[in-house]
Amino acid sequence: MTVNGKVLQVMQATDNDIPGLLILEKQVYSGQTPWSSFSFESELKKRKNSLYLVVYQASTLVAFIGARFYSRETHITNIAVAPQFQGQHIGKRLMELMIDRARENDNECVSLEVRIDNEIAKKLYRSLGFEEIFIRKNYYQDTHTDAINMILWLRKNQNKGKKFTL
Numbered sequence: 001m002t003v004n005g006k007v008l009q010v011m012q013a014t015d016n017d018i019p020g021l022l023i024l025e026k027q028v029y030s031g032q033t034p035w036s037s038f039s040f041e042s043e044l045k046k047r048k049n050s051l052y053l054v055v056y057q058a059s060t061l062v063a064f065i066g067a068r069f070y071s072r073e074t075h076i077t078n079i080a081v082a083p084q085f086q087g088q089h090i091g092k093r094l095m096e097l098m099i100d101r102a103r104e105n106d107n108e109c110v111s112l113e114v115r116i117d118n119e120i121a122k123k124l125y126r127s128l129g130f131e132e133i134f135i136r137k138n139y140y141q142d143t144h145t146d147a148i149n150m151i152l153w154l155r156k157n158q159n160k161g162k163k164f165t166l
């Protein structure tokens with residue numbers, strides 16, 4: 001991946017990346033690590049049904065994204081870009097990589113949850129065609145914040161504008 005003339009390496013994450021992933025989380029979540037070392041370890045083990053990508057500039061961890069693959073759906077579990085690399089379309093390009101993968105898997109949709117007050121992330125997802133589907137109350141246990149479930153439909157006219165209830 002090339003960003004502003006700089007070459008960034010995109011690789012599948014391994015356990016060796018976990019210390020850097022925890023530091024990146026702290027940078028973007030005000031010192032918090034919503035995913036613990038254990039959460040990353042257990043996700044990285046599920047290699048058959050999931051994909052975690054890390055992006056490096058030389059030895060600096062720039063960003064990561066994770067997704068789980070189901071028979072009809074790809075679910076984005078996590079995405080973050082280090083503050084000094086934000087706003088350079090790295091997040092968008094990582095999302096597009098996962099969306100391409102979902103299309104290759106002939107999935108019907110790509111889904112994710114986002115904090116209701118995370119306007120920047122919601123703007124990114126909307127710019128890719130995701131729609132807000134429903135609210136998950138108290139989804140984030142640390143702050144009791146609600147999440148919005150967002151979906152990108154991959155087949156033409158599929159479920160467009162359809163309202164879902166839980």
Ligand SMILES: CC(C)(COP(=O)(O)OP(=O)(O)OC[C@H]1O[C@@H](n2cnc3c(N)ncnc32)[C@H](O)[C@@H]1OP(=O)(O)O)[C@@H](O)C(=O)NCCC(=O)NCCS
Binds near residue numbers: 121
């Ligand atoms: C959300 C996040 C991954 C976006 O990554 P990014 O690489 O900075 O975003 P991009 O540069 O790809 O931006 C893509 C689009 O998102 C929106 N966007 C990104 N940063 C924005 C900002 N600071 N203000 C407003 N909109 C913004 C814009 O629509 C932008 O497209 P444009 O530049 O063509 O207008 C990044 O801000 C981040 O890591 N945030 C903290 C972690 C987080 O909230 N993760 C999401 C969990 S659901």
